Structure formats: structure tokens, C-alpha cells
């Protein structure tokens with residue numbers, strides 16, 4: 178994979194620092210998929226990988242979860258740390274692509290809109306799964322592959338997109354798959370609301 182290719186995937190810190198600098202307004206509400214899925218769970222230890230500005234990590238903390246959150250961007254983490262009640266979350270500055278969580282350590286692992294390059298995906302999904310304790314849950318969402326009904330602007334980089342099946346296939350051990358598929362989402366853009374679609378996985382580790 179070329180250096181340029183890596184940049185297209187936004188692997189490096191400078192890319193994400195710039196992205197977060199250009200998006201100064203904090204998203205106030207948690208992602209709907211996370212909020213709805215997590216509402217059904219008993220709070221315990223949670224990990225948010227690629228937490229960005231920390232909205233979802235902070236939301237989980239207010240719901241009683243003990244949260245660790247990881248992001249590659251210092252700009253994003255500085256913003257997260259400046260939020261009310263930010264001291265309730267353990268923030269880790271690391272590249273979620275290569276950072277490996279401890280094994281069997283969490284009751285919930287969350288990863289949202291983390292588009293890891295194809296070659297690195299299996300080991301990335303595997304690592305997320307192995308961080309989850311027996312009975313714990315993986316909540317994963319990302320932009321779904323291009324398809325009909327999507328009216329939001331997205332990068333035309335085929336390698337960026339993947340299905341829920343690709344995630345589920347990479348999970349080691351036994352899982353109860355609660356949700357694996359696509360879900361419509363309204364994206365609020367500068368030009369108004371647009372239709373988007375997400376790859377979503379809600380899976381519980383049962384063995």
C-alpha cells in the first residue's frame with residue numbers, strides 16, 4: 178500500500194487533527210445506534226475506540242459506564258478533555274489502528290466510523306472482539322458501502338467501505354449476533370438533512 182493510499186484513509190494524526198480543527202462544533206447527542214443499543218445493557222467497563230471529541234464516551238459515563246476512550250487526534254482529545262465531567266473518562270492518545278486493548282477487559286467495546294484499511298481490518302476486528310469479556314457486547318458502526326438512497330456526499334474510495342458480514346466473520350469465538358446489517362441515518366449537513374446508511378453490528382460474546 179502506498180504512502181498516498183494511507184493518507185487517503187486518514188491514518189495519520191495530522192489528517193485527523195485537521196479534520197477536527199475544521200469541525201469546531203461538538204456533536205451534543207450520542208449516535209442513535211449506540212444510544213439505543215447501550216440502553217439495553219447493564220453498565221460496566223466500556224471502551225470507545227476512535228472516540229474523536231468524546232461525545233459518546235461522555236454519554237456512556239453519564240449512564241454509569243466506566244469508560245476508556247482512545248483516539249489518534251490530540252485536537253479531538255483536547256476538546257474531549259475540556260468537556261463537563263471529562264475526568265470521568267480515561268482518555269488515551271493512540272492510533273486506534275495499531276493500539277491493542279487488553280484481553281477480556283470490557284463489558285462493552287464501541288467503535289464507530291473507524292474506517293481501517295482492508296488489509297488491517299481482520300486483525301483490528303479480532304482485537305476488538307478479544308477485548309470483550311464473556312457476556313459483553315460489541316457495538317460497531319461505519320459508513321455502509323455506496324448504494325441507492327444515499328444522498329450525502331462521501332469519499333469515492335471503495336476500500337473505505339465494508340459490510341457487517343465482514344465484521345462478524347472476523348470475530349473469534351462464539352457470538353450472539355443481535356444486529357448485523359445496514360441502517361438508514363439522517364446526516365445533518367451544512368446543506369440540510371441528507372440520507373446516509375451505516376454498517377451496524379451489535380454482537381454479544383457467548384463463548
Ligand SMILES: C[S@@+](CC[C@H](N)C(=O)[O-])C[C@H]1O[C@@H](n2cnc3c(N)ncnc32)[C@H](O)[C@@H]1O
Nearest residue numbers: 186188227228229248249250289290291292293
Ligand atoms: C470519523 S471519526 C469518528 C469519531 C467518533 N467515533 C464518532 O463516531 O463521532 C474517526 C476517528 O477514529 C479515528 N480513525 C478513523 N479512521 C482511522 C484510521 N483509518 N486510522 C486511524 N484512526 C482512524 C480517528 O482518530 C478519528 O478521530
